[in-house]
Amino acid sequence: ALKCGIVGLPNVGKSTLFNALTSAKALAANFPFATKEPNVGMITVPDKRLDKLSELVNPQKIQPTTVEIVDIAGLIKGASQGEGLGNQFLANIREVDAIIHVIRCFDNDNVIHVETTVDPVRDKEIIDTELVLKDLETAEKALEKLKKNAKGGDKQAVAKLEIGQKIYDHLSEGLSARDLELEDADKEIFKEMSLLTAKPILYVCNVDEGSALNGNDHVTRFKELVKNEDAEIILVSAAIEEEIAELEDYEEKMEFVSEMGLSEPGTVRLIIASYKLLNLITYFTAGVKEVRAWTITKGTKAPGAAGVIHTDFEKGFIRAEVIGYDAFVHYGSEAAVKEAGKMQVEGKEYVVKDGDVMHFRFNV
Ligand code: GDP
Numbered sequence: 001a002l003k004c005g006i007v008g009l010p011n012v013g014k015s016t017l018f019n020a021l022t023s024a025k026a027l028a029a030n031f032p033f034a035t036k037e038p039n040v041g042m043i044t045v046p047d048k049r050l051d052k053l054s055e056l057v058n059p060q061k062i063q064p065t066t067v068e069i070v071d072i073a074g075l076i077k078g079a080s081q082g083e084g085l086g087n088q089f090l091a092n093i094r095e096v097d098a099i100i101h102v103i104r105c106f107d108n109d110n111v112i113h114v115e116t117t118v119d120p121v122r123d124k125e126i127i128d129t130e131l132v133l134k135d136l137e138t139a140e141k142a143l144e145k146l147k148k149n150a151k152g153g154d155k156q157a158v159a160k161l162e163i164g165q166k167i168y169d170h171l172s173e174g175l176s177a178r179d180l181e182l183e184d185a186d187k188e189i190f191k192e193m194s195l196l197t198a199k200p201i202l203y204v205c206n207v208d209e210g211s212a213l214n215g216n217d218h219v220t221r222f223k224e225l226v227k228n229e230d231a232e233i234i235l236v237s238a239a240i241e242e243e244i245a246e247l248e249d250y251e252e253k254m255e256f257v258s259e260m261g262l263s264e265p266g267t268v269r270l271i272i273a274s275y276k277l278l279n280l281i282t283y284f285t286a287g288v289k290e291v292r293a294w295t296i297t298k299g300t301k302a303p304g305a306a307g308v309i310h311t312d313f314e315k316g317f318i319r320a321e322v323i324g325y326d327a328f329v330h331y332g333s334e335a336a337v338k339e340a341g342k343m344q345v346e347g348k349e350y351v352v353k354d355g356d357v358m359h360f361r362f363n364v
Contacts, residue, residue: 236266325355
């Protein structure tokens with residue numbers, strides 16, 4: 001499954017948010033380092049289309065798609081030099097596909113801030129600095145290797161070295177790798193180096209309960225700071241999200257949400273945003289046994305999509321029968337779609353679209 005890591009300074013609300021997301025009970029306590037081990041939770045990706053398809057097909061089982069969330073223990077100034085839980089923390093970040101960076105934007109004298117005052121701009125810079133420093137160390141080692149490989153004059157190796165040097169110079173200026181403009185093909189080297197600051201990032205401004213809708217001064221400052229970054233910002237009040245998560249009854253949850261002036265729980269917005277951040281889309285299989293959502297990366301072709309279900313489906317792929325989501329809903333059933341002649345039969349080169357309802361034919 002795809003993994004998102006929640007990071008941020010201690011006491012910014014990471015565990016609270018993690019609890020709200022997973023409804024698992026990680027230890028949310030009012031002192032630094034309450035979350036020593038990474039906490040891992042699987043969360044389902046909410047999708048109204050899955051509900052609609054299930055309504056039409058009435059299957060025995062409904063299976064949404066999932067994202068893995070990891071609550072990563074607090075990073076502090078000096079972590080790249082091993083301060084606090086520094087190195088463990090950084091190792092955990094290396095394993096995630098995307099970063100959810102929680103920024104404290106709520107005032108509360110009862111909740112200690114490791115840097116004494118609430119200041120989202122400074123906080124972000126502390127985290128960024130630690131990650132960039134760690135990446136610089138990684139890039140330096142990688143660069144030595146690239147230099148060795150390029151010594152013989154091999155064209156590819158020389159080209160790679162050039163990119164490596166570019167990345168290193170960029171990091172040396174204290175900038176995150178994701179902000180470096182490179183050809184997509186050249187970005188492969190980010191993966192090889194497994195740079196922390198190359199991972200896609202989503203900022204979560206954790207605000208007090210009165211500011212979940214319109215933000216506050218901390219949020220305004222923070223937005224100004226990141227306005228040139230290619231990143232998304234989401235406002236949530238983690239404390240409230242936790243309360244919402246604890247409500248058993250769906251109606252009750254939604255009532256609470258609308259009383260806050262919101263249309264959806266912040267956790268839902270967050271999950272959907274993470275999914276987008278990772279460039280993921282969903283296709284469906286809709287049988288009477290099971291209606292199920294499957295995750296693929298945008299641009300995946302039919303055999304690759306089949307491979308998510310089973311590698312044999314990919315190996316033996318013959319063709320895919322595809323019904324667009326809207327067509328399925330419009331005609332109301334697979335049989336009705338077929339009768340109307342609206343089912344597409346697609347081959348190996350078909351690029352799967354978000355919402356496609358798929359049926360694969362394959363050799364075993
Ligand atoms: P972590 O160290 O980043 O994981 O932070 P925690 O989630 O443990 O939260 C630290 C403290 O801040 C706890 O006492 C939480 O109850 C409190 N807290 C977290 N989110 C909020 C929030 O949105 N508003 C307020 N007022 N307090 C919060």
